[in-house]
Amino acid sequence: xxxxxxxxxxxxxxxxxxxxxxxxxxxxxxxxxxxxxxxxxxxxxxxxxxxxxxxxxxxxxxxxxxxxxxxxxxxxxxxxxxxxxxxxxxxxxxxxxxxxxxxxxxxxxxxxxxxxxxxxxxxxxxxxxxxxxxxxxxxxxxxxxxxxxxxxxxxxxxxxxxxxxxxxxxxxxxx
Numbered sequence: 001x002x003x004x005x006x007x008x009x010x011x012x013x014x015x016x017x018x019x020x021x022x023x024x025x026x027x028x029x030x031x032x033x034x035x036x037x038x039x040x041x042x043x044x045x046x047x048x049x050x051x052x053x054x055x056x057x058x059x060x061x062x063x064x065x066x067x068x069x070x071x072x073x074x075x076x077x078x079x080x081x082x083x084x085x086x087x088x089x090x091x092x093x094x095x096x097x098x099x100x101x102x103x104x105x106x107x108x109x110x111x112x113x114x115x116x117x118x119x120x121x122x123x124x125x126x127x128x129x130x131x132x133x134x135x136x137x138x139x140x141x142x143x144x145x146x147x148x149x150x151x152x153x154x155x156x157x158x159x160x161x162x163x164x165x166x167x168x169x170x171x172x173x174x175x
Contacts, residue, residue, distance in 0.1 A: 009051065011062065012091060013069040020074045022065075024086040027051065032084035036077075037068050098122055114140035116174070145174030 009025035024033040027043075027050060034043040042048060042064070047057040054061055069077065074090045081088035092100060098109045110125040121140055148171050152162050165171045 011065070013066060015069050015074045015077060016072055018074045019091040020069070020077055020088050021091060022069075022077075022081075022086065022088045029084075029086040030054065033086045036080050036084050036086070037065075039064075039068070110138045112138050112140040114143070116140075116143035116146070143174050145172035148173045 009029065010021060010023035012019055012021050022033065024030045030048070030051075031040075031043040034040055046053070048054050048061055077088045078090060090096075097103060103109055106127065106129075108125050108127055110123050111120050112123055113120055117140075123138060123141075125138060149159075149162050152165075152171075153159075157165075162171070162173065166173050
């Protein structure tokens with residue numbers, strides 16, 4: 001579990017095939033969650049009937065919920081939640097996030113070329129566009145050690161000291 005404060009009513013759970021975040025931020029949503037779990041009795045359990053009690057008894061509640069969410073897939077829980085007032089949404093890995101229809105539609109994934117490694121790299125662009133314009137310019141991340149000498153010189157190291165650190169394999173300067 002993610003360890004997010006239960007007062008806000010959301011938590012990450014492992015499912016049969018991946019992970020999802022569930023948000024049940026009030027008593028009505030918690031009741032709906034319990035019904036979707038097939039456990040309508042849980043909402044009226046004296047340990048969990050109010051948000052304050054759910055916070056006080058968080059360990060016991062999460063033990064139950066963790067076990068139940070493991071019994072079905074993320075896709076199952078996501079689909080079930082659509083009929084209720086609570087939210088269940090998948091936690092995407094990087095590839096899934098980059099391929100998500102919203103990321104594709106908003107053109108937030110950018111491809112840059114790394115000259116030092118001679119490869120194309122996908123990076124996250126600016127999520128906000130102004131009048132359809134992308135406000136950022138995108139560059140590949142620096143190669144290992146690319147800026148080390150410059151940074152050390154700014155900190156007062158001499159070229160000789162930098163060479164000595166590199167010779168001792170304490171740093172890499174990319175050169």
